[in-house]
Amino acid sequence: xxxxxxxxxxxxxxxxxxxxxxxxxxxxxxxxxxxxxxxxxxxxxxxxxxxxxxxxxxxxxxxxxxxxxxxxxxxxxxxxxxxxxxxxxxxxxxxxxxxxxxxxxxxxxxxxxxxxxxxxxxxxxxxxxxxxxxxxxxxxxxxxxxxxxxxxxxxxxxxxxxxxxxxxxxxxxxxxxxxxxxxxxxxxxxxxxxxxxxxxxxxxxxxxxxxxxxxxxxxxxxxxxxxxxxxxxxxxxxxxxxxxxxxxxxxxxxxxxxxxxxxxxxxxxxxxxxxxxxxxxxxxxxxxxxxxxxx
Amino acid sequence: xxxxxxxxxxxxxxxxxxxxxxxxxxxxxxxxxxxxxxxxxxxxxxxxxxxxxxxxxxxxxxxxxxxxxxxxxxxxxxxxxxxxxxxx
Numbered sequence: 001x002x003x004x005x006x007x008x009x010x011x012x013x014x015x016x017x018x019x020x021x022x023x024x025x026x027x028x029x030x031x032x033x034x035x036x037x038x039x040x041x042x043x044x045x046x047x048x049x050x051x052x053x054x055x056x057x058x059x060x061x062x063x064x065x066x067x068x069x070x071x072x073x074x075x076x077x078x079x080x081x082x083x084x085x086x087x088x089x090x091x092x093x094x095x096x097x098x099x100x101x102x103x104x105x106x107x108x109x110x111x112x113x114x115x116x117x118x119x120x121x122x123x124x125x126x127x128x129x130x131x132x133x134x135x136x137x138x139x140x141x142x143x144x145x146x147x148x149x150x151x152x153x154x155x156x157x158x159x160x161x162x163x164x165x166x167x168x169x170x171x172x173x174x175x176x177x178x179x180x181x182x183x184x185x186x187x188x189x190x191x192x193x194x195x196x197x198x199x200x201x202x203x204x205x206x207x208x209x210x211x212x213x214x215x216x217x218x219x220x221x222x223x224x225x226x227x228x229x230x231x232x233x234x235x236x237x238x239x240x241x242x243x244x245x246x247x248x249x250x251x252x253x254x255x256x257x258x259x260x261x262x263x264x265x266x267x268x269x270x271x272x273x274x275x276x277x278x279x280x281x282x283x284x285x286x287x288x289x290x291x292x293x294x295x
Numbered sequence: 296x297x298x299x300x301x302x303x304x305x306x307x308x309x310x311x312x313x314x315x316x317x318x319x320x321x322x323x324x325x326x327x328x329x330x331x332x333x334x335x336x337x338x339x340x341x342x343x344x345x346x347x348x349x350x351x352x353x354x355x356x357x358x359x360x361x362x363x364x365x366x367x368x369x370x371x372x373x374x375x376x377x378x379x380x381x382x383x
Contacts, residue, residue, distance in 0.1 A: 070356045166337045201314065202341060209344025210337060 011061040014089035018045035018054040025051035027100035028289055031086065031108035031115070034060020035217050036165060040276045047286035055095065057086045059108060069213075069220040076223035079139070083114035101130045101292045106246075106272065107221040109136025110228070113258065117230055125235065130292035132238045134285075135245050135272045138254030139228045143247075146222065152178040158246060158272070159214055160188060165273035167197040185211060236261040238292070240285060242278070244271030296351050296383050299376040305369035307349060311342055312365070325365040352379045
């Protein structure tokens with residue numbers, strides 16, 4: 001029997017995804033929400049200027065956060081705790097003394113916002129050059145949803161996007177109105193098999209398990225966000241919004257309520273889950289981060 | 296609900312893995328760790344869902360952590376199956 005790493009061993013929350021070629025002229029810290037692999041950032045990493053160091057803060061490797069997705073009875077993790085953990089990681093690595101840009105993807109943007117709030121609140125606002133949010137939904141009352149209030153067809157449409165991203169194939173499916181997302185899973189299964197995303201013998205029970213895991217992560221994020229009630233920041237926010245955003249019709253996704261400045265919105269191709277792979281989106285994002293992160 | 300033996304569970308897992316991986320059942324090493332098979336997380340979850348349907352009960356989320364090979368998981372399934380049938 002071959003040796004393998006202990007799967008229960010802690011995995012690093014902070015890791016260097018791309019080192020600068022020589023002294024770092026730019027530092028970017030990316031908050032990764034954990035739904036997809038951390039390798040999603042690699043295309044962007046490859047497009048950044050040579051003097052850029054890109055670090056990943058992977059929330060999926062915070063044990064309590066992971067457990068809260070697997071077990072709906074497990075307590076939600078306060079946003080403040082996640083932000084504090086990220087700041088502790090940066091301090092322990094001694095990389096929080098030079099200016100940097102923060103970028104948060106999806107739920108990672110909410111944690112990035114709280115990190116910014118903590119820096120601003122502790123007199124360290126000059127450290128943060130820019131705060132960039134990748135299709136994150138603002139933690140404001142008008143945009144918070146309990147599981148019961150999420151539209152079933154919308155949730156299933158998100159799952160279709162997610163499945164396409166996981167299988168690395170284009171996946172399109174019109175979702176009719178549904179009572180529950182699970183009611184539409186037979187449609188998703190048929191289309192996924194027809195479009196070559198899943199083997200022909202895949203059973204509905206298998207797809208149900210995958211959906212349950214996906215929904216568990218979403219529900220965990222909503223539970224973590226529900227009690228979080230931040231005030232606005234005195235700093236500009238940049239929202240990068242893909243063509244197939246989680247909420248395409250919802251403008252800047254509520255972020256104008258959390259900044260005293262106008263929200264800068266940049267529209268890019270791709271969808272919520274593929275936006276770090278889409279060449280057009282990566283090009284825009286790399287230019288944006290290169291400009292914002294200059295030390 | 297009928298009790299599933301370790302032999303039956305192992306046969307089911309080996310056949311499913313062989314089909315997913317496009318190999319012969321004889322090529323599936325029951326003592327190899329699951330994460331050493333060329334199976335991504337999506338495929339693993341789908342397989343778990345199909346397994347639970349066949350068993351008629353859900354396995355705990357940590358089952359694969361504590362029983363990380365076909366052989367070990369099959370033994371665990373047999374124990375759980377006996378427990379579920381007894382409780383039914």
